[in-house]
Amino acid sequence: MRFGINTFLFTSPFTNDSTKLFKTFKKWGFATVEIPIEDPSHIDPAFVKEELDKHELVCSSVCACMGPGRDFRGTPEEQKTAMDYCKALIDQMVVLDCPSLIGPVYSVVGKADAVQPAQQKLEWALVVENLKQLAQYAEARDKQICVEPLNRFETDFLNTCDQGLKLIKVVGSKAVKLHLDTFHMNIEEKNQGGAIRKAGKLLGHFHACGSDRGTPGNDHIDWKPIAAALKAVGYKGDVVIESFTTDVKVIARAAAIWRRIEPTRDEIAVKGLRFLKRTLG
Numbered sequence: 001m002r003f004g005i006n007t008f009l010f011t012s013p014f015t016n017d018s019t020k021l022f023k024t025f026k027k028w029g030f031a032t033v034e035i036p037i038e039d040p041s042h043i044d045p046a047f048v049k050e051e052l053d054k055h056e057l058v059c060s061s062v063c064a065c066m067g068p069g070r071d072f073r074g075t076p077e078e079q080k081t082a083m084d085y086c087k088a089l090i091d092q093m094v095v096l097d098c099p100s101l102i103g104p105v106y107s108v109v110g111k112a113d114a115v116q117p118a119q120q121k122l123e124w125a126l127v128v129e130n131l132k133q134l135a136q137y138a139e140a141r142d143k144q145i146c147v148e149p150l151n152r153f154e155t156d157f158l159n160t161c162d163q164g165l166k167l168i169k170v171v172g173s174k175a176v177k178l179h180l181d182t183f184h185m186n187i188e189e190k191n192q193g194g195a196i197r198k199a200g201k202l203l204g205h206f207h208a209c210g211s212d213r214g215t216p217g218n219d220h221i222d223w224k225p226i227a228a229a230l231k232a233v234g235y236k237g238d239v240v241i242e243s244f245t246t247d248v249k250v251i252a253r254a255a256a257i258w259r260r261i262e263p264t265r266d267e268i269a270v271k272g273l274r275f276l277k278r279t280l281g
Contacts, residue, residue, distance in 0.1 A: 001235065003276055004032030004060045006207075006242040009265050012251045013038040019051035028270055029277075032060035034102070034240045038067070040088040045095035052096070059098040060238040061146075061205060062089050064105045071108040072130040073123035073157065078108070079130055086134055094141050100238075101138065102146040102179045102205045104155060106131065106167075109254075112156045123157065128170050135173035146179035146205040151187040153256075159188045161195035168202060177204025181242065182221055186211045193225030200233045207242045208276055214243060214261040215268045217275030227280050239276060243268045 005025055011018045014035050025033060033052065037043060052059055070082040089101055106127045115123065131145070138145050147167060149158045158164055164178045178199045182192060189195045196203065210219035217223065244255045245265045252258075262268050 001230075001280065002031040002058070002060060002238050003029075003273055003281070004034050004238050004240040005030050005269055005273075006034040006036065006063065006240055008036050008063075008248065008251050009241070009243050009245065009268060010248065012036070012248050013042050015042045016044055016047050019048055022051055022055040022057055025269075026055045026057055029273055030057070030269075032058045032238055032240070034061045034063055034238075034242070035059055035096075035098075036063035036065050037089055037092065038065045040085070040092055043092070045092040049096050059093075059096045060240065061100040061102045062093050062096070062098050064089060064101055064103040066104050066106075066108050068108060071111065072106050073126045074108065079126065083130060083134065087137055090134075090138055090141055090143055093143055098143075100144050100146050100177075100205050103148050104150050104158070105134070105145055105147050107155060107157050109150065109154055112153060115156055127157070127167070131167070131171045131176060132173065135171060135175045138175040139173060144175050144177050144204055146177045148179035148181060148205075148207075149184060149188065150181075151184045159184075161185075161189060161199055165199065165202065178202050179205040179207070181207035181209060182216070182226065183207070183209040183211065183213060183242075186221055191225070192221070193229035196226065196229035196235075197232060203233060203235055203237070205237055206230070206235065206239050208239050208272070208280070209242050210261075210272075212261055213255065213257060215275070216241060216272040217279065218262070218271065223279050230280060239280060241269060241272045241276070243272070
């Protein structure tokens, strides 16, 4: 099990210049970095890989930023835009030597509405069709796609572990796994440990976040059953802190962070890592 940090805590968008953060991440004790690539043109993946190597870090995951226009259940144009974007990310992952494309790799974030059953069925079929195509692309490059259920305020499509597992089964590709996040599970799951156990070997990626998006451990989440469940399913993957603060304005607005949750973002990273190593490591 490796512990990583999502760069959204410190910057948006991530660019070549953002690699200056790597020295600090290494000093704090992180082993991996999760990079949200908002637009493939923002980075030179070869340069980023050199900087990762220089600081003895690994890119554990590339986060798909499913913004406006990127929607596998949207219009034909939106589906094509999403496909072109996700394939470009996978191409960059090859250069970065990154194993996992993670996040809500199915629909634009923020699309949440009461959808009629007939429309739900249509949208489900569109996502399955698109994920099958993207999975073939990932398989050919030895990469995996980890789909993340989000909470009900961010999507109406995939909210729970059960729904995620159903989607993975229908897509039917060894390249498609589940990505669980303690923040979203805190809202949507009856029991976080139970959801992890149900995911089992299909759990491909894990976000450890405070219940309020703050420091893991400085919240009301019961972490002991989570630790026990990760151990029970033999999870060997990455555990990444994905927290947001008001310091990065565009992300604060997107994630509805309207107040300072912790004294500093450095504290989220340092104290969060210390807690996770003690609790999960």
